[in-house]
Amino acid sequence: MHFLTKKIQEQNSDTIICFIYENNANKSETFKYLNELSNGALCEQINKYETITGKFQELFKYSINENLKALIVGLGKKENITRKKLSQAIAFATRTAKNVSKNSSIAIELIENDNCSINISEKEMAQITLTSARIGLYEFDKYINDKKTKIETIELLCNNITPDIEKGAEIGAYTSFAMKFAKDLVNESAQIVTPNYIANLAAQIAKEHKLDIKVYNKNQIKDLKMNAFLAVAQGSVNEPYFIHLTYKPENEARKKIVLIGKGITFDAGGMNIKPAASMLTMKSDMTGAASVLGIIQAIAKLKPDVEVHILSALCENMTSGSAYKQGDVLTAMNGKTIEVDNTDAEGRITLADALCYADKLNPDEVIDIATLTGAVIVALGNNITGVMGNNQKQINKFREIAENYCENTWQMPILDELKNNLKSDIADFKNTGGRNAGTSTAAWFLSNFTKSKSWLHLDIAGTAYLDKSNNETLSGPTGVMIRSIINYILA
Ligand code: BES
Ligand code: MN
Ligand code: ZN
Helix, strand or coil: EEEEEHHHHHCCCEEEEEEEECCCCCCCCHHHHHHHHCCCHHHHHHHHHHCCCCCCCCCCEEEECCCCEEEEEECCCCHHHHHHHHHHHHHHHHHHHHCCCCCCCCECCCCHHHCCCCCCCCHHHHHHHHHHHHHHHHHCCCCCCCCCCCCCCEEEEEECCCHHHHHHHHHHHHHHHHHHHHHHHHCCCCCCCCCCHHHHHHHHHHHHCCCEEECCCCHHHHHHHCHHHHHHHHHCCCEEEEEEEEEECCCCCEEEEEEECEEEEECCCCCCCCHHHHHHCCHHHHHHHHHCCCCCCHHHCCCCCEEEEEEEEEEEECCCCCCCCCCEEECCCCCCCEEEECCCCCHHHHHHHHHHHHCCCCCEECCCCCCCHHHHHHHCCCCEEEEEEEHHHHHHHHHHHHHCCCCCEEEEEHHHHHHHHHCCCCCCEEEECCCHHHHHHHHHHCCCCCCCCEEEEEEECCCCCCCCCCCCCCEEEECCHHHHHHHHHHC
């Protein structure tokens, strides 16, 4: 996919997307240009027949001439616009344009920010536009024989291209690449995407981007004393791997961040096997790992003055003769012991060891991203990510950035009282504590394995993979929180 910034007179696409607000006489430069090209026929159409009134995600297709179509998309009432809505309208527009365009390129106007009631810079607008345009175009057709022509180029239209706009477009393009990378990896079968496959992929990425990498195999994981992680892995014929990639800025880093992605390449539940319907999408239980691998590639391109480490404990959670069992007591890398109350609460066990490993790197901040609990779906549904942590400043900053880059989050509490849920008679904790407050309980469990004073936990179990399309993303993987984490690192 190519991304270009262009003046409208220089664009080469057969489909141009522009946006209008509901009941708003002020039309954009792009709209005016298209209207001129049509000798005023476009405006006439709209005024006479009210073919489009600008309602949110309302659509009007108009042929300017044989070789050029205008796609006009409603943004809704000006006073109701949000960044999330901008993203939804843009993704909807490109998704539609993909089916309208006859060649492999589409053009999209940079929404004029003075025509917008929220405070948003041109740079941010360029960034959001390219990221969301790519969200709209995403599809995974590897296994579909009857392939449609793909859009290869997005032209971002604006009359006065500034360095800020170019920079925003660049960040947006790399962000959208990271999201596509992660979504492709989640879409691929668990039969192919094994721990070994991801470890090899990580090595390729490290080579391509000149990143430091460590890949630990089963014996080396043993040497690290990650016996909690190993217990989860022991039920599978596919051996576990632990990966660690590092991006270091050329000059001195202003901070060091460790990102941890949950990397269960398939979660059958273990001996506490999942019912069929719950197991159906469990190839997506490595979304955290896919996300951090996407993010590190964007970071390697964007080169912030921040040292970024990514970690993932990769394994399968299977039912088998060698699988770990209820009642087993496991010792994590930091010496703390875990009584296995339910083998399906495996993510927190693998993350426990990854968090201990992170401590050894002496980071300023740790962020983990995990498809961790069904309970977060009960609490927040499929469009809001649960955010937890032990540093309220970090949580607030992260949530503000997430909102600025069009992602919904909500904070869930981690309180001392939760420890009663996980009391064990024979170990330091059990790994589960009943149905109540499941998301917070899981986070409380994790908090025991980090020494970091700035640890942030993202529970994406509800938001990583959609059964039903929403206003922005079609069903399947979403690449959720990748935008937010990249922008958090850059901030
Ligand atoms: N991977 C699941 C969580 C999950 C559920 C992700 C639905 C995506 C969609 C996790 O490993 C799990 O099985 N959690 C259990 C924990 C329970 C046994 C305490 C759950 O939430 O049911
Ligand atoms: Mn599970
Ligand atoms: Zn899981």
